[in-house]
Amino acid sequence: xxxxPKIKAAMARATPLNKRAMAIDVTGKLIPTFQEDLNNRIxxxxxxxxxxxxxxxxxxxxxxxxxSIQERGPNSNxxxxxxxxxxxxxxxxxxxxxxxxEDDYGLxxxxxxxxxxxNADRCIKQIRSGTLxxxxxxxxxxxxxxxxxxxxxxxxxxxVDLWEGSPVSIGAxxxxxxxxxxxxxxxxxxxxxxxxxxxxxxxxxxxQLELRHxxxxxxxxxxxxxxxxxxxxxxxxxxxxxxxxxxxxxxxQKIF
Numbered sequence: 001x002x003x004x005p006k007i008k009a010a011m012a013r014a015t016p017l018n019k020r021a022m023a024i025d026v027t028g029k030l031i032p033t034f035q036e037d038l039n040n041r042i043x044x045x046x047x048x049x050x051x052x053x054x055x056x057x058x059x060x061x062x063x064x065x066x067x068s069i070q071e072r073g074p075n076s077n078x079x080x081x082x083x084x085x086x087x088x089x090x091x092x093x094x095x096x097x098x099x100x101x102e103d104d105y106g107l108x109x110x111x112x113x114x115x116x117x118x119n120a121d122r123c124i125k126q127i128r129s130g131t132l133x134x135x136x137x138x139x140x141x142x143x144x145x146x147x148x149x150x151x152x153x154x155x156x157x158x159x160v161d162l163w164e165g166s167p168v169s170i171g172a173x174x175x176x177x178x179x180x181x182x183x184x185x186x187x188x189x190x191x192x193x194x195x196x197x198x199x200x201x202x203x204x205x206x207x208q209l210e211l212r213h214x215x216x217x218x219x220x221x222x223x224x225x226x227x228x229x230x231x232x233x234x235x236x237x238x239x240x241x242x243x244x245x246x247x248x249x250x251x252x253q254k255i256f
Contacts, residue, residue, distance in 0.1 A: 049106035
């Protein structure tokens with residue numbers, strides 16, 4: 001069977017290990033359970049969401065990771081288990097996964113306590129402060145499980161080989177989040193991300209990724225305060241939100 005030209009193009013640009021980053025919500029009141037996990041060096045979050053078209057023109061379908069999880073997941077007997085790495089660096093693993101679950105929203109994860117290594121300490125501190133606000137997964141395509149959806153001009157990934165998950169600095173999809181927020185705040189951010197994504201798709205495609213990066217950087221910088229005040233905020237108060245002037249961002253980038 002002849003492959004769709006878009007699939008052939010994806011095959012031509014694919015690398016030995018592809019990476020897809022996801023923006024995560026770092027605002028809102030921390031759920032006590034997850035705050036306790038973070039204190040115990042455990043990180044919760046999502047590595048992927050279902051049906052969301054990322055900046056690479058791909059969308060992952062529920063079930064895409066199931067074979068990898070069965071073969072190399074936390075409950076497998078594999079000697080080459082899926083690992084939690086620092087910035088996709090295979091030479092710098094932080095921990096094993098305790099859970100990798102495909103729920104109705106996406107690929108949810110929970111790590112085992114991070115190892116006593118320098119970048120694990122850094123990871124915890126920067127996720128807590130909001131400086132690191134995204135996760136990413138490393139994978140290989142399974143080409144006979146890739147389809148083309150003309151309705152939204154996307155590659156549909158029905159199965160991939162998942163090898164690792166990592167905290168990263170820049171993401172390609174704004175639909176996933178760290179499990180830090182209360183349910184009501186979480187719902188508000190999911191709704192916000194959906195509305196923002198609809199808006200971003202109305203601007204020229206070449207400007208979309210740049211705008212997402214600007215918005216993500218703005219969210220991160222909004223969390224930064226003098227260290228003394230930030231310590232007080234994290235220990236005693238819920239993080240303060242910050243209003244983002246998206247029209248100004250667009251005007252500054254000369255999109256309008």
